[in-house]
Amino acid sequence: MNETKGNQSELALIRYIRNRFPKRRREILKGIGDDALVFRDGIIISTDSFFEGVHFDMTYFSPYVLGYHCMAASLSDLAAMAASPICALVSLNLTQNVSKKEVGELYSGFEKITKKYKMDIAGGDIVASPAFGMTITVIGHAKKPLMRSGARPGQALYVTNFLGLAEIGRRALRDKLPQKEYPDAIEKHLCPEPRIFEAQSLSRYSTACIDTSDGLSTDAFHLAEESRVKIVINEEHIPIHPEVGKLCSIEKIDPLEFILSAGEDFELLFTAWRIPKIPKVKIFKIGTVVKGRGLYLSKRGGIKRIQPSGYEHLR
Amino acid sequence: MNETKGNQSELALIRYIRNRFPKRRREILKGIGDDALVFRDGIIISTDSFFEGVHFDMTYFSPYVLGYHCMAASLSDLAAMAASPICALVSLNLTQNVSKKEVGELYSGFEKITKKYKMDIAGGDIVASPAFGMTITVIGHAKKPLMRSGARPGQALYVTNFLGLAEIGRRALRDKLPQKEYPDAIEKHLCPEPRIFEAQSLSRYSTACIDTSDGLSTDAFHLAEESRVKIVINEEHIPIHPEVGKLCSIEKIDPLEFILSAGEDFELLFTAWRIPKIPKVKIFKIGTVVKGRGLYLSKRGGIKRIQPSGYEHLR
Structure with a gap:
């Protein structure tokens, strides 16, 4: 996979195609986007x-x-x-x-x-x-498909489980690090689990959802853009898995920056009015949906606008 | 594209996958095959x-x-x-x-x-x-999907238009032959036309259909196999387009052998009880469906069993 932080060529290309091919067939509820x-x-x-x-x-x-x-x-x-x-x-x-x-x-x-x-x-x-x-x-x-476009001001932003693990696992395997030190990460990169059952339970609570395939910032940006809302991610609320913390510390990377751009975790990033209670599923509240547009990061009281920095599949 | 006459690796692989993954979901009428x-x-x-x-x-x-x-x-x-x-x-x-x-x-x-x-x-x-x-x-x-499995003894085998043209066009372009001598063939290779409208008219008459993507012998073999019938192609009834005749003559290839294995024409090969009358569409009767199994070629009164010799997408 290609890491091209800041490069928005794939997003631009998809936007271009979407503009050229508007949805016309009435059988289709949602196409590109x-x-x-x-x-x-x-x-x-x-x-x-x-x-x-x-x-x-x-x-x-x-x-x-x-x-x-x-x-x-x-x-x-x-x-x-x-x-x-x-x-x-x-x-x-x-x-x-x-x-x-x-x-x-x-x-x-x-x-x-x-x-x-x-x-x-x-x-x-x-x-x-x-x-x-x-x-x-x-x-x-899907009886009730969860779109990216359903986020509403007043909701909170949630994610299932930890983020960044899959990319840690990929690096551990690529760089031949001791495998026993990164068991969860390696498992996550090799055999991720699609959150099929979890999503079906969530659909009672949630109105907008995306899977975390391109990194938190890119995926949250898609939710904000498609729902025409402002999403504020609270930096202090992003959970850091010990294996993510460990490798980021060794490689001297800011774990938050890492999680904002590390993709392929295939967790669910969604918005809801209240925290869903689903047996055996870890759910973290990591942000809020407010009126406005764009993606923001709040940190120790400050707030700044951020751009999607996630995985891009094109250079 | 790969020409691997006689090599049945792709067919074998598809058979293997089909045996391992039988249709289970009731929503599905027809899967692999x-x-x-x-x-x-x-x-x-x-x-x-x-x-x-x-x-x-x-x-x-x-x-x-x-x-x-x-x-x-x-x-x-x-x-x-x-x-x-x-x-x-x-x-x-x-x-x-x-x-x-x-x-x-x-x-x-x-x-x-x-x-x-x-x-x-x-x-x-x-x-x-x-x-x-x-x-x-x-x-x-499709209101009434035309499957490969619907051929019945007593029917005839038909094809729309000429076969072999696309492969002639590919060779003309590849070998930089004078383009004005192979206009239909070159057009057919570059911009084939899917027989969408023709097929919809045909569905009144036909009970089994396949598109000619892998060569006449492979495609007819699929019809025979999926319908559990014997198909006899009458060699004398296969139409030879002048451009196919011309290049086969230059390259000293038997045009019939060529058509049996040349793919990518994207015409319709189908069986019906009587010849369909569709305005502006050339339809040739090239064989018959009888009781039995397998694919046969009849020629000056003789008949012989043949194997699929068409394009394979694998070596």
């Missing part, structure tokens, strides 16, 4: 691409774990809409050096997670490619 | 990947023409099911050397064809990739 495409009848569809050397590193991913990882990341877009998965289409891009055995293991990884969510692998495509990768299209259904 | 995923409510979804150097050659594709080409090829899977397109999701895989201007031109190509079919571009993904390419997911609706 949310985690997934939403049909009026509640069908939700999302598509994500993954490439070796960009999104994953086969020096420490096994094909099995890769299958789990990519399907989990794809399903996270359904979780963000509070959708229940139905099936996935996998378009597999194979280089010559991928063996049939490895493809079988990849599908075992898919199988592990698709069984958990009682969903089908219902088709796709297999092509030769100069780069090993895949594009997964996931299809689900 | 047809041109697209079919939901019981008539929603049809298909996904296709395209990569530079494998599926297209940027020495003669402009970004605009490429946009048209890839969307047309994707829509052909909806045509094969007699579905009407609703929208597409585009997952764009960009290398560093693709400019914003080129992305704009690519989307102009998408725009040209999506306007024709009154469909939306309703989302997708943009990622950095080691290889330039894209995966397009198309979504449509």
Whole structure:
């Protein structure tokens, strides 16, 4: 994956495409600009691409774990809409050096997670490619889809679990750090869990949701922009996982700056009128929604406007 | 694209995946094994990947023409099911050397064809990739989806228009042959037309359909296999377009062998009880459906079993 802090080329490109292709079909409730495409009848569809050397590193991913990882990341877009998965289409891009055995293991990884969510692998495509990768299209259904655009002034901003762990895990694996010192982070990078069940419980409480795939600042910025509100993140309320604290301390990075830009945690960032009570799920209140526009950070009484600094998938 | 005549690795891999992932969800009418995923409510979804150097050659594709080409090829899977397109999701895989201007031109190509079919571009993904390419997911609706499995003994096998033209066009462009000698073929390779409207007219007559993307023998084999029937292609009835005849003659290839394996024409291969009458559409009767199994070729009274020899997307 590419870290391009401050580079807004992907956001600009999506904005450009969105302006050129306004929603016209009446079957569609929401197209470009949310985690997934939403049909009026509640069908939700999302598509994500993954490439070796960009999104994953086969020096420490096994094909099995890769299958789990990519399907989990794809399903996270359904979780963000509070959708229940139905099936996935996998378009597999194979280089010559991928063996049939490895493809079988990849599908075992898919199988592990698709069984958990009682969903089908219902088709796709297999092509030769100069780069090993895949594009997964996931299809689900939501009775009440949670959009990015539903945040309202007076609500608070919440997040499930800790942020930044996946990127710590990626760095620990990449830099061959002692694995036993970063167990949660490594697990989080390799096998993230889409918050499918949590999102369904949340949908009683929440009116706007996004998954944390691009870093807290980028994801919160999307919520603010799509809902046309001002979101203030309270720096003191962002929880720091010990493994995030440890590596940031060693690498002399500000853990807050790190969390604002570290992506791929696939947690849920959402707004609600009151804190949801969901058994066994950690939920942290990390900010507020107020009238206005844009994303702000409050810190020891001060407040400053910030720009999305998250992961960008383009340079 | 890869020509691997006789190599059945892709078919074998799809069979393997299909056996491992049987259809379980009741919302799904047909999953792996047809041109697209079919939901019981008539929603049809298909996904296709395209990569530079494998599926297209940027020495003669402009970004605009490429946009048209890839969307047309994707829509052909909806045509094969007699579905009407609703929208597409585009997952764009960009290398560093693709400019914003080129992305704009690519989307102009998408725009040209999506306007024709009154469909939306309703989302997708943009990622950095080691290889330039894209995966397009198309979504449509069919009142009466035409499956591969509906062929019945006693029917005839038909095809719209000529076969083999696209591959002739690809070779003409690749080998820098005089373009004015292969105008239809070159147009067919660059800007194929998905038979969306034709398929909708056909659905009154036909009970089984596939688009000719992998070569006549592979596509007819799929119809025979999915319908559990025997299909006999009558060699003398296969129409040979003058441009196919010309290049095959120059290259000393048997035009029939060529057509059996040349893909990407995106015509409709279908079975029906009688020849459909559709204004302005050329339809050729090229074979019959009988009791039994497998694919056969009849020639001057003789008949022989043949194997799929079409384009494979894997080596």
